[in-house]
Amino acid sequence: MEISKTSSLNLTILALLLMTGLLYIFLNSNSSPISLFPTRIASSSCSEHRIPAESASHEAPPPDDLDLALRRASIANRTVIIAIMNKAYADPANSVDSDQTMLDLFLESFWLGEGTRKLLDHVLIVAMDRTAYMMCSFRRLNCYRLVTEGVDFAGEKLYMSEDFIKMMWSRTIFLTDVLRRGYSFIFTDTDVLWLRNPFGRLSSNETEDLQISTDYFNGDPWSEANSINTGFYFVRSNNLTVSLFEKWYSMKDNSTGKKEQDVLLDLMRSVTFRALGLKVRFLDTLYFSGFCSNSRDFEAVTTVHANCCRTIVAKILDLTAALRDWKRYKFSNRNGTAPYVWSKHVNCLKSWSP
Ligand SMILES: *[C@@H]1O[C@H](CO)[C@@H](O)[C@H](O)[C@H]1NC(C)=O
């Protein structure tokens, strides 16, 4: 008797506590029950982060849903991995000659890579259109929908087309926003295979503001003569990097016909890096490789970018081949006698001819 009395009293207290808790949550949720389910917030239309296509870096204070998305994906030290995606990279209809979409390949590399599986929790997929957002949510990833008014980012953007350039600029202003919120990040294009954990290969020296991949590495990590590639970089959030990104974006209207990568190159050449006091490290293609320069060592390769390639179809075919090369290496006995070589990137080579 005594025992059951106590336990029913406990139950009553528990129920009361629960009620109070729920009431508390409701009262603090701006009378919107949606905030009870933070993971679903991003799918509601009010979560769309609108950036006026033409306004410069002084946009209105952003809503909190980006903060939520960043918090969810963040590593303890406010570092996230950001991948930007549009429909063409996620929709099977765009990978006619292959079984896989770019997103599939990107995700499969995290599965097949060494020490990369746990990193997927820290990837924030930034969807540039509705389809990309839905494909992302379906895979239960961390997804965030970025809306730029007046621009349709759904189709494939041919290299250097007008929309391609607009899309590039739109992501620059978004990334500036992320830096301003105090998050450092690895930016990765979705046509990058992650074969090893890059944090082990990036410098952990906090004085290095930006570490950026190269198409061709000239052997000197401090040489501004390296050809940068904005498809993969690690940027620490601080005043200097916020200034750099603001400067970068401010060049938008002064750089017709140039994509943001070339503008960053201009900034670098016009000694803006040094003027801002930025410390920039250029990454060795031995680790952060691509189709322009293969990594010469399978024991060291960390990422493989489908650079020097024009179309999505070609990228998908040649990345599929690269992932096959990696599998052959990974599941072999690695006794050091058989040298591993990358397949030729035949489809990407062909993608440049008319
Ligand atoms: C966050 O942690 C990772 C490894 O855990 C480290 O490589 C990286 O430099 C850290 N980021 C910052 C901004 O310190």
Ligand SMILES: *[C@@H]1O[C@H](CO)[C@@H](O)[C@H](O)[C@H]1NC(C)=O
């Ligand atoms: C980081 O880099 C600075 C400048 O090159 C150097 O003085 C410092 O010793 C480095 N810190 C570490 C922990 O290596």
Ligand SMILES: *[C@@H]1O[C@H](CO)[C@@H](O)[C@H](O)[C@H]1NC(C)=O
């Ligand atoms: C960076 O910003 C912080 C606060 O926003 C400020 O206190 C600090 O002086 C700034 N540092 C530089 C080098 O501008």
Ligand SMILES: *[C@@H]1O[C@H](CO)[C@@H](O)[C@H](O)[C@H]1NC(C)=O
């Ligand atoms: C834009 O270009 C013009 C001419 O090349 C140059 O004089 C001007 O300083 C540039 N503006 C910015 C913000 O770089």
Ligand SMILES: *[C@@H]1O[C@H](CO)[C@@H](O)[C@H](O)[C@H]1NC(C)=O
């Ligand atoms: C090493 O691997 C190669 C190719 O996979 C194989 O031909 C060779 O017999 C192996 N050698 C040893 C000692 O396992």
